[in-house]
Amino acid sequence: MTRTQPPHTHTRADDAQGIAFGAAMAAFSAFLLGSAGLITGQLAGLALLLSQATGYSFGPVYLVLSLPFYGFGYRRLGAGFLRRTIAAVLLMVATSLALPRLMSFDLLHPAAAAVLGGLVSGAGLLALFRHRASLGGIGAVALDVQDRTAIKAGWVQMGFDAALFAFAFLVLPWDRALWSALGAAVLNLVIAINHRRDRYIV
Template identity: 80%
Template sequence: MQTSSGIHPHSRLEDAQGVLFGSVMAAFGAMLLGSAGLITGQLAGLALLVAQATGYGFGPVYLVLSLPFYGFGYRRMGLGFLRRTVAAVLLMVATSMLLPQLVAFDALHPGAAAVLAGFVSGAGLLALFRHRTSLGGIGAVALDLQDRLGLKAGWVQMGFDAVLFAAALAVLPLDRVLWSALGAAVLNLVIAINHRRDRYIV
C-alpha cells in the first residue's frame, strides 16, 4: 500500500517479523548481560539489577516493572503503538525464560558480554523503533515530562541511569559496574548512529 505522500508503510507481516526479531534480540542481549553478572541502562538495567539481587528471573521482573509505563506510551503514541509494545514485551519475556534452556556459556568474559549485548540489543531496539514499537519504560516517561514540564527527555534518562548505576555499586563489584557502563555506551552509540529519521522512512 502506498500513502498519498508516496511513503510505503510496513505491511502487518513486516511489522510482525520486526517485532519478533527485535524482541528476541533484546532477550538475548539481556541473557548475555545476566550471564556475565552485568546490567545496562533504563528499565532493562533495573530489571537485571533486581533479578540479580533477588534471584528472580529477568523476564518476570521486567514484565512487572514495565506495567506502570504503558499509560505513558498510550497517551503519546496511541492504541496501535500500545498493542505492539505489549506484544513485544511479552515476546521478550517469554524468550528470556526459554533461552536458558537452549543456550549456555562455558566461558563469557564480561567485556565481550558487554560489547556483544550492546550490539545485539541495539539491533533489536532499532528493529522495534522502525516498526513503531518499543519495550516500554523510562523513555515514555521522559518524553511526557518533557512535554508537561519542559525537562529535556535525554537529561531525564541520563539522570535515571546515573541513579541506577550508583545503586548497582551496592549490589555488584566495581568491575562489573564498569563493564556494564561500557555495554550501555555501545548500545547508545548503536542507536545514536543508526536511528536517524532523516535516513530511514517507515
C-alpha cells in the same frame, strides 16, 4: 528536479517479523549480560539488577516493572503503538524464559558480554523502533515529562541511568559495574548513529 519518494509503509507481516526479531534480540542481550553478572541502562538494567539480587528470572521482573509505563506510551503514541509494544514485551519475556533451557556459556568474558550485549540490544531496539514499537519504560515517561515541563527527555533518561549505575556501583563488584557501563555506552552509540528520526518516528 528531485522526485520525492513516497513514504514506506510496513505490512502486518513486516511488523510481525520486525517485532519478533527485536524482542528476541532484546532477550538474548539480557541473557548475555545476566550470564556475565552485568546490567544495562534504562528499565532493562533495573530489571537485571533486581533479577540478580532476588534470583527471579529477568523476563517476569521486566514485565512487572514495565506495567506502570504503558499509560504513558498510550497517551504519547496511541493505541497501535501500545499494542505492538505489549506484543514485543510479551515475546521478549517468553524468549528470556526459554533461553536458559536452550543454551549456556562455558566461557563468557564480561568485556565480550558488554560489547556484544550492547550491539545485539541496539539492533533489536532499532528493529522495534522501525516497526513503531518499543519495550516500554523510561523513554515514554521522559517524553511525557518533556511535554509538561522544561526538562528535556534526554536529561530524564540520563538522570535515571545515573541513579541506576550509582546504585549498581554500591551493590555490584566494581569491575562488573564498569563493564556494564561500557555495554550501555555501546548500546546508546548504536541507537545514536542508526536511529534516524527523520525516517523512523517512535
